Amino acid sequence: MNEAIQLIIFMLSLVALAPLLGRYMARVFMGENHLLKPVFGWLEKLVYRISGINSEEEMNWKTYTAGVLLFSLFGFILLFLLQILQAYLPLNGEKLPNVSWHLAFNTAMSFTTNTNWQSYSGENTLSYLVQMLGLTVQNFVSAATGIAVFLALIRGLTRKTTEFLGNFWVDITRSVIYVLMPLAVILTLALVGQGVVQTFSHYEKAVTLQGAEQVIPLGPAASQIAIKQLGTNGGGFFGANSAHPFENPTPFSNFLELLAIIIIPAGLVFTFGHYMKSGSQARAIFLTMIFLFAAGLAISLWSEYSHNNVLNVSGSMEGKETRLGVMNSVLWSVTTTATSSGSVNAMHDSLSPLSGLVNMVNMMLGEIIFGGVGSGLYGIIIFIFLTVFIAGLMVGRTPEYLGKKIEAYEIKMTIVAILAPSVVIKLFSAVACSVGPGLSSLSNSGPHGLSEILYAFSSAAGNNGSAFAGLNTNTVFYNLMMGSGMLIGRFGIIIPVLAIAGSMARKKIALVTSGTFRTDNWLFVSLLIIIILIVGGLTFFPPLALGPVVEHFLMNSGVTF
Amino acid sequence: MKTQTIIAIKFLMIMTIMTGIIYPFLMTGLAQLIFPARANGSLVMKDGRIAGSELVGQKFDSNIYFWPRPSAIDYNPIPSGASNLGPTSDKLKKQVKERRRLFVINNLITDTTAIPKEMLFASASGLDPHISPESALLQLNRVAGGRNLDEVQIQKVKQLIKNKTQGPQYFLFGEPRINVFDLNLALDSIR
Known part of the structure; x- marks a missing residue:
């Protein structure tokens, strides 16, 4: 009963707050007047002046792409250097050694691509300096980059006969100053109020009631956790991520963090609606996402509460925290994989087979069920193109979306964007399953071992970051494979999306006639859902059948590995 | 460019x-x-020293204290972590069986008593500070024996468990639970 109430409060808060935040963000990104402009307008101008940005100047798609790539590249280099030099830098109270080159590569790639896969545990690997100067910064700007790419795409869709898609630097600045930063400040303080630590003091030594020594790790955690959730980053300050009592101390902090994960991706759907001047188009996308989200949640809850014949338990507590319980752990696992957050409050490796399957499917579909901030929306627009194209083939008309013709070039780019992450998941998993260094990292055997590998590369390709953490990925093999997977999963989509944006911006907008294929009704929502499931489902059905599906049936007959 | x-x-x-x-x-x-x-870090002082954090679970295996959940890291927080054993893991199956056996023997309860799940399975952080109130009550006989408590004192401990039980936060969020460190700290002051 209590579980049902918590679930309802979460869903209601989501549906109520997303449109409000969406409207606010639309005002911010369109450059209109809004609440915080008088307060932080000076800061925005200051950033432009110091960096030498002309905020009036707009970019074509190639310049915009160059901005995205250069900014990500320099962010990567800075984060890589900070890690391999941390022993020589200040704010390293625990005297942690320099990070190995392959772990530094993986972590730098992970945080600049908004993945936040972690092959390490923060408390024994990274200094306070690297956590804030490296990771916190990328938590902000990699999220803002996702929003910027999304903005470029919607400008391409809603403008006509132009080369210009807006200014990348302006989009990032506004995302950070008016959206991410204010929300992060509020969330940080709320979390500290619940017990999340925020200090520069060294780790404390306690003498327990039984007289043993216990080291208590501390750090500027709350400020990083706030943005880790809001930016769908997900990289924990501590190894156990949001299961750690210092990252997520109470059921209420859990509720706030959960809402923070999904609220910006959900809000951006409505921002899109304001750009299109069509609430119904936005609602169609929102309904599609909510449907897929609810379906996954229902399957996952059913599976987790079902009886496990091996362990003789319903709703296992392995890898779960008492204060959060089973329902909050499952709800979080679905939310964190549907969005590309990847932070966890329970250990996914120990979830029931079909709950693990839902998590994997969420990531394999391309992180489009709300998805990452910005990236979720440009991801689902790719699927909308595909749906409109297939519907066009069926009725024999040139496909259109928002009055723009979708032609061979756009479809080619769409296919690249859909295939890039799929290739990573299937090919890289296949390699890992066939070589020694891929298999020696496993901690579970049987079908669950396959699931560990499959989960890892789905997480990398979807830029998610959550893990079946039994897999030890802090090896040269996995750090390099996963790092490359994240790179392809990020820019293998961003570049085609920006190319589409450029090509769409040049086109005219056709008038809506009675012959226009509508993209804002139930028929379209159903078609879109079917296309998403067929493309995602058919691509990944074979490995899923050999992993979690087989494990489910074997579990029911009591087989162990 | x-x-x-x-x-x-x-x-x-x-x-x-x-x-x-x-x-x-x-x-x-x-x-x-x-x-x-x-x-x-919500640190708690005792006799002028840090005795722990209110939020971070610590190890208890003495009979004079209530025991927390199993932990994959034995409550050593550097670094935090879980077992990550899967739902068909043979190792986990054996662990659960062994934990059940020990819980029954140590707490002097019957074989058929239902043991709350969290005492058989390891937490996600390895630092879970809470157990359910039922788990605390099942440990009462053991603790009473370990401390040589008389009937009046046992009633006091029972009352303490009741007082230390946290309901849903703000009447809405989370599960009923009891903080083991907090409970043991209060237990030490019962005379």
């Missing part, structure tokens, strides 16, 4: 200063001002 490169470098520097220095320092300052105890 050259212009964009220069902008990218300058812009990254400014963002680093803004979100990597000013933001965390400002947040630390405000946190230390408004919630100093919580921002520093």
Whole structure:
């Protein structure tokens, strides 16, 4: 009963707050007047002046792409250097050694691509300096980059006969100053109020009631956790991520963090609606996402509460925290994989087979069920193109979306964007399953071992970051494979999306006639859902059948590995 | 291209200063001002020393204390972590069986008593500070024996378990639970 109430409060808060935040963000990104402009307008101008940005100047798609790539590249280099030099830098109270080159590569790639896969545990690997100067910064700007790419795409869709898609630097600045930063400040303080630590003091030594020594790790955690959730980053300050009592101390902090994960991706759907001047188009996308989200949640809850014949338990507590319980752990696992957050409050490796399957499917579909901030929306627009194209083939008309013709070039780019992450998941998993260094990292055997590998590369390709953490990925093999997977999963989509944006911006907008294929009704929502499931489902059905599906049936007959 | 490169470098520097220095320092300052105890780890002092954090579970295996959940890291927080054993793991199956056996023997309860799940399975962080109130009550006989408590004192401990049980937060969020460290701390002061 209590579980049902918590679930309802979460869903209601989501549906109520997303449109409000969406409207606010639309005002911010369109450059209109809004609440915080008088307060932080000076800061925005200051950033432009110091960096030498002309905020009036707009970019074509190639310049915009160059901005995205250069900014990500320099962010990567800075984060890589900070890690391999941390022993020589200040704010390293625990005297942690320099990070190995392959772990530094993986972590730098992970945080600049908004993945936040972690092959390490923060408390024994990274200094306070690297956590804030490296990771916190990328938590902000990699999220803002996702929003910027999304903005470029919607400008391409809603403008006509132009080369210009807006200014990348302006989009990032506004995302950070008016959206991410204010929300992060509020969330940080709320979390500290619940017990999340925020200090520069060294780790404390306690003498327990039984007289043993216990080291208590501390750090500027709350400020990083706030943005880790809001930016769908997900990289924990501590190894156990949001299961750690210092990252997520109470059921209420859990509720706030959960809402923070999904609220910006959900809000951006409505921002899109304001750009299109069509609430119904936005609602169609929102309904599609909510449907897929609810379906996954229902399957996952059913599976987790079902009886496990091996362990003789319903709703296992392995890898779960008492204060959060089973329902909050499952709800979080679905939310964190549907969005590309990847932070966890329970250990996914120990979830029931079909709950693990839902998590994997969420990531394999391309992180489009709300998805990452910005990236979720440009991801689902790719699927909308595909749906409109297939519907066009069926009725024999040139496909259109928002009055723009979708032609061979756009479809080619769409296919690249859909295939890039799929290739990573299937090919890289296949390699890992066939070589020694891929298999020696496993901690579970049987079908669950396959699931560990499959989960890892789905997480990398979807830029998610959550893990079946039994897999030890802090090896040269996995750090390099996963790092490359994240790179392809990020820019293998961003570049085609920006190319589409450029090509769409040049086109005219056709008038809506009675012959226009509508993209804002139930028929379209159903078609879109079917296309998403067929493309995602058919691509990944074979490995899923050999992993979690087989494990489910074997579990029911009591087989162990 | 050259212009964009220069902008990218300058812009990254400014963002680093803004979100990597000013933001965390400002947040630390405000946190230390408004919630100093919580921002520093909710530490609990006893006899002039830090006895632990209210939020971080610690190891108890003596018969004079209530015991927490199984932990994959034995309550050593550097680093936190879980077993990550899967739902068909043979190792986990054996662990659960062994934990059940030991829980029954140590707590002097019958074989058929239903043992709450959290006492048989390891937590996600390895530092879970809570157990369910039922789990605490099942341990009462053992603790009473370990401390040679008389009937009046046992009633006091029972009352203590009741008082220390936390219901859903703000009447809505989370599960009923009891903080083991907190309970044991209070237990030490019962005479």
